[in-house]
Amino acid sequence: MSRAILIVDVQNDFVEGGALGVTGGTEVARGISHHVAAHATEYAVVAASRDWHAADSDNGGHFHAPGEEPDFNRTWPVHCVSGDHGSEYAPDFDTGHVTHHVRKGMGVPAYSAFEGVTEQGEALATVLREAGVTEVDVVGIATDYCVRASVLDACREGFDVRLLFGLHAGVAEGTSAAALEEMTAAGARVSAP
Template sequence: MSSTPRALVVVDVQNDFIEGGSLAVAGGRAVAERISTHLAAHASDYAVIAASRDWHHAEGTNGGHFAEPGHDPDYVATWPVHCVQGAPGSDYAPELDTSAVTVHVVKGMGRPAYSAFEGVTDDDRALADVLREAGVQQVDVVGIATDHCVRATALDARAVGFDVRLLADLHAGVAPDSSAAALEAMAAAGVVVEQSR
């Protein structure tokens, strides 16, 4: 392990965000496989390996996050129903090996939430607190989707003081234009983009 403790944050690699899901991202399954390969080779490099999941309520719109029944989602602020607590869509993608994950984070319970830093761990702690308690100063971010939850997670990690790397080959975005804009926003905030190997 490096002298500076590092964390890996795996963002929302869930069934509803990979091919076949209600909010499928092209390349999601392949990204899940590559993250698993990265973990197999590099888990010991990290003091903390955190994985986040959307964990929305089945009832209601989750604070306007789900489109109102009978209305089409705008795919900006409102979305189709996805990642409902306990439903198959909320499960980690089968291609993601979570055996090395040390911290599980859930977010979006009844309200919109994009960043893993908006969620809570199994013991109801904030991710930033968990990382600080482990002495983490550097955070690697991977997952789905580049232009939404990955972007929000990386920006929040910077905002609370961590050095952040986005691993370039370990994320997938919804659309090219919005993904490019997300990469620009992350770079402007000081996020470094590097290949995972």
């Protein structure tokens, strides 16, 4: 069996101080860096996803319309605009072991890393299958949104999925708890790193 790790959206706009900063995001970035450094040889693929939204666009209605308030469900404040500071990886996330960078949400709403493509234009599922991956560890931000969507898609794609406890941070306690229930119901396991 071959294992991969998927690191979801550890970006400046999703850690403290960012446009959609999540409490605990910086600590999670550090924890992920330590985990990957200690276990890099165990992973056939180390994939990191990023929101990579188009500038001067509402990205298919993902960004709230001018003059309207975001509902923080389907519409969001402007964040992770491609090439801007907010879209870059958080400084506490060491990308030295990343083998594949995945960009998603380029002009359209996208939550799951499986909706994105690598810099070479390959779908994440294709990359994993070509590497012989059968097991996927998932970590990152935010538990109740993009981590949730990525875990559910990984399960749908037939991978054996583990969410590494303590290496993810959510927006809110209630929605994060609901997301954990949904992920485990879909077949994912939550386990210690």
